[in-house]
Amino acid sequence: MFIDINTYVGHWPFRNLKYNTLEGLDKLAREYGVTHMVVANLNGFFYKDANTANLELLKELESYNGETEFLPLAIVNPAYPEWEKDARDMIAKGFAGFELAPLYHGYSLAPEMLYDEYSPKHRALEVLNLAEELDVPVRICAGFENFRGRSPFDTYENIKGDDYFALLSKNKNVHVFVTSFAPSAVSDRFAELLKDRENTYLDLTQISPIESKKALAKTLENVTNKKLCFGSLSPFCYMAAELIKMEFVPELDTEAMKTNAARAFKKLR
Amino acid sequence: MDVKKKMDLFYKNPVVSWHEHVNGIMGDRGTEGDRLDTQHCDEQMKIVDMFGIDKIVVSKPIPADKHASPEKCMRANDLVYEATQRYPGRIYGMAFVNPGYCDAMRKEIDRCVKELDFVGVKLYHQYFMDDPAQYALVEKCIELDVPILMHCAHLMDPITRMRQPRCSDGVHMANIARRYPGATFIMGHIGGGGDWQWAIKAIADCPNVYADIGGSIHDRPLIEESVSYLGADRLLFATDGMWASSISKILDADISEADKKTILKGEAFMRFLERAGK
Structure with a gap:
């Protein structure tokens, strides 16, 4: 088993993507022996109603007949009406978990005071609690393109350590994939939480373990090899970069990185 | 396929990295950059060997000091020279200068190329590349027939733009290249951050501007689009210290094997290395 926890289909409004279909990803996976890909539809980051992107992915999955097994995530926008009904419906239809996109859906991972409420509402936490009830994982990607080259219509922000802390400290039971997170964005309390929280998984897309032994040591101190996973951020990036890190850095446990994510999925446990 | 097997492309073919650096450490003068950081240099060469890279071209720019005095530049270049002597035939040097000190700059380039056998000049963002300076x-x-490697990025985010207000991009490179068609330019690290699509489009029609592929950004299809606009013979392999991402660009790009070998070898630039070896 070889799981890639960080892949997408669909369109990115700011530049063209190649291999951005299930068939395209399957080709990339087979090139390097990846057997499973955790996938969501990028369109759901930009559609007002994210669930229509989930339905698109569902349709694509129905006609897909490649070798790679996909673990589809439904993009859930807790700031949109009927999100819970849609989320439950997608799991019933075979989706393997949820993805949150706070930077693109306009809500915070922390509790927020809304204009029509009298007390703070923690919308992201409601999704995590639902995920716990349904025993499915949640993925939250810290950022996609490098901020120095982003379109002026994109955000220059990434999700930071404290943002993750505000959410993940409130529910420690759900399996959560924190993808494309840069160690420079970690805060002390998020580092402590990572050490403590058993089912938080990170990839290395924003870490340079060959160049920076310090960043690698810090990451391993926080999450250990038990919680590091292979993630390629395909099709945004060339996949070989992550394989080179995994194969040429002796401190990393290659076999564990390929399979750690299985713990998060009912069908793979 | 195992990524290690794919690395045969590097192990079995000539590979030159045209954009690397050496570090300085505190020495007798009590300032950073007094002595070559030999530990970093040796560790870098271990990585270079691990990935099958034959030769690297290094420099020691002074990025934080917009005034970078001639004395500081000389010291930086002496460190580079020390590295070239530590690994002769494997490490080649590029001279870092500040064009604002015109006479000193001329003398230092002469010293570096004629006496220290350096193969080019490296610039940072003290001035835009098309500035009259x-x-x-x-x-x-x-006059000396050496290439000019400029730190480049078309920066989009306000914070990095504020930190590097005179950072050149493809348009600056194209402007100077059109003014001096007899000069040879390298647009530094198209994967170094910034809008790389902007960068390669801007220099597409300037045959005397080459680009190195170094940097941490390994967006797919950076290499395919670069080859499409510039051709493989105007691309140079480099990592700028970001080994995994830079190597992955070559391994995974949907371009021909012949084009990959052309980029790795840097055929058009071999003469600069060969001349330095004599």
């Missing part, structure tokens, strides 16, 4: 430098490089 660069004209004397470009003319000196034409």
Whole structure:
């Protein structure tokens, strides 16, 4: 088993993507022996109603007949009406978990005071609690393109350590994939939480373990090899970069990185 | 396929990285950059060997000091020279200068190329590449027939733009290249951050501007689009210290094997290395 926890289909409004279909990803996976890909539809980051992107992915999955097994995530926008009904419906239809996109859906991972409420509402936490009830994982990607080259219509922000802390400290039971997170964005309390929280998984897309032994040591101190996973951020990036890190850095446990994510999925446990 | 097997492309073919650096450490003068950081240099060469890279071209720019005095530049270049002597035939040097000190800049380029056998000139963001302050430098490089490698990025985010207000991009490179068609330019690290699509489009029609592929950004299809606009013979392999991402660009790009070998070898630039070896 070889799981890639960080892949997408669909369109990115700011530049063209190649291999951005299930068939395209399957080709990339087979090139390097990846057997499973955790996938969501990028369109759901930009559609007002994210669930229509989930339905698109569902349709694509129905006609897909490649070798790679996909673990589809439904993009859930807790700031949109009927999100819970849609989320439950997608799991019933075979989706393997949820993805949150706070930077693109306009809500915070922390509790927020809304204009029509009298007390703070923690919308992201409601999704995590639902995920716990349904025993499915949640993925939250810290950022996609490098901020120095982003379109002026994109955000220059990434999700930071404290943002993750505000959410993940409130529910420690759900399996959560924190993808494309840069160690420079970690805060002390998020580092402590990572050490403590058993089912938080990170990839290395924003870490340079060959160049920076310090960043690698810090990451391993926080999450250990038990919680590091292979993630390629395909099709945004060339996949070989992550394989080179995994194969040429002796401190990393290659076999564990390929399979750690299985713990998060009912069908793979 | 195992990524290690794919690395045969590097192990079995000539590979030159045209954009690397050496570090300085505190020495007798009590300032950073007094002595070559030999530990970093040796560790870097271990990585270079691990990935099958034959030769690297290094420099020691002074990025944080917009005034970078001639004395500081000389010291930086002496460190580079020390590295070239530590690994002769494997490490080649590029001279870092500040074009604002015109006479000193000319003398330092002469010293580095004629006496220290350096193969080019490396610039940082003290001035835009098309600033008139660069004209004397470009003319000196034409006279000595050495390439000019400029730190480049079309920066989009306000914070990095504020930190590097005179960071050149493809348009600056194209402007100077059109003014000096006899000069040879390298647009530094198209994967170094910034809008790389902007960068390669801007220099597409300037045959005397080459680009190195170094940097941490390994967006797919950076290499395919670069080859499409510039051709493989105008691309140079480099990592700028970001080994995994830079190597992955070559391994995974949907371009021909012949084009990959052309980029790795840097055929068009071999003469600069060969001349330095004599």
